[in-house]
Amino acid sequence: MSFDPQAATAAYIDSLGADALAKAAAYTTGGHWLLLWNLLVSALVAWLIVRSGILDRISPKLGARRFNLKAFVIAATYFLVANLISLPWSLYEEWWRELSYGRTSQPIGDFLGQAALSVAIFAVLIGLFFVGVYALMRRAGRFWWVWSGGLTAVALSIFLLAGPVFIEPLFNDYEPVPAGDVRDALVVMAKQAGVPEDRLFVYDGSRQSNNFTANVSGIAGSARIAISDIAFKGASLDEVKAVTGHEIGHYVLGHVWRTVILLSVLSVLFFFVADRTFPWFARAFGSSASIGDPTGLPVLVFMVSLFLLFAQPLLNGTIRKGENEADQYSLETVNLPDALATALVKTAEYRNPRPDKLEEVLFYTHPSVERRVRRAMDWKVSHPQ
Ligand SMILES: [Zn+2]
Structure with a gap:
């Protein structure tokens, strides 16, 4: 009997067992809903910080002239406070939920310690980034949003390329x-x-x-x-x-650059839209800040969250394309379709391998495991060992 790639694919996916497949589906679908809840949390955080007036109280203390220092302190403070307010939510989403699905075994103390380290590092990085953005808003004139997009490209490139090498060793051995x-x-x-x-x-x-x-x-x-x-x-x-x-x-295929380019274009678009619509959002949150005023940062960050939610399908589609190419690269250079399939099946424990087509298009950063295993099986047919 000849090899049937469709049956072989089904056998690989079914090898997980009905319980694991149901669990993967529940975990994945719940993850889609988290996108919506995250947006609501982001709105609540922005509203609470604006209402508290905490950022407005920093400005007078730092005097009138040192604008960059002020922007840094306000942005870093915003980031620390925002993380503190959303801590219960982060604990649920990133720790308890992962624990209950068996995706992590990390003790809560270790999780909190590492979260604190991460917040400390990012408070500095985000603070520096917004010093740049606010300086451009003040000095680059009408087209500050183009320059800010350029700044985003540079910051992202440094972060994506150097981050794993310099930051990740702080979190793992x-x-x-x-x-x-x-x-x-x-x-x-x-x-x-x-x-x-x-x-x-x-x-x-x-x-x-x-x-x-x-x-x-x-x-x-x-x-x-x-x-x-x-x-x-x-x-x-x-x-x-x-x-x-x-x-x-x-x-080898330089996918990180594709991501940097897409995110940079999106950030130019975002800053353009923000330039036009910021006052409307600020009013909705009860803030009187203009876009160039660092105390309006909570509103601006909420706008980023909203924008990214709508950009998800485009971002995900680009990443999925890269995943297909990387699978293809593995098949062409290593030529181990069955080993690729069994390894992929292990990732299906936390990614429902059989999503609806629409679900995959909207939410999946990787093509479904079923589709990926099928590609490996089709490759096997056309490249007998
Ligand atoms: Zn990949």
Whole structure:
């Protein structure tokens, strides 16, 4: 009997079992609803901070002239207070819900400690970013929104390229991949991708998440391949190869740049829309700030949340395209369609593998696992070993 890719795909997905499939579907659908709840939380946070007048009280204390310092302190304070107000929600969404679905085993103390570290780091980064945005609003004239888009592009590039290399080690331990079959295989693959041999790491991803994952990041000398201990311990050698092939595909095909370009274009569009509609939103939240006034930041950030919600399908579509290309890259270079399929099935525990087409288009950052496994099976048919 000849190989039937459709039946093989169905068998792979069904191998999860009915309970796990139902759980994955509930987890995924609940995640879509969280988008809406997040927007409401963001509105509530903006409203509370505007009403409290806390940011208005910072301005007079810093005097009239040091505008940049004032913008920094206001933006950093806003970020700290916003995170404090939404802490109960973050605890539910990022910790309790993950725990109840078995996606994390992190103790609450460790979660809170790491959340505090992350908020501290981002308060500084966000503070600096908005110093730039407010300075451009003041000095760049009518077209400040174009310049602010440019600033976003630069900030994002630095963050996406350098972040994983400089920030992630603050949250996890990165150890060289120990000698053995996995290391030997990774060395060969890293060489093809131009990643230095001493930059292959296993990290304790299990500290935060039980998800099966790996990634490639950085540029040139700082590029590195990192694989979660969950994947390192739970995967066969072939699965590690197939997954790493996928991640190297992202890296070699420069998908991070596509994301930076799209986000930069979107940020120009956002700042343009914000320039025209800010007063309306400010009034709705009871703020008298103009867009160039840092005390109006809570309103501006709410507008970002709203804008990003509408931009989701476009962003997701772009990312899904990259995921397809990375799968294709893995198949072409590593040629292990069955190992790719079994590794993908492990990610279906936290991504419903059989969504509606509309659900996939609107919400999925990755093509459905069913579609991806099917591609691997079709590849298998056309490329017999
Ligand atoms: Zn990917």
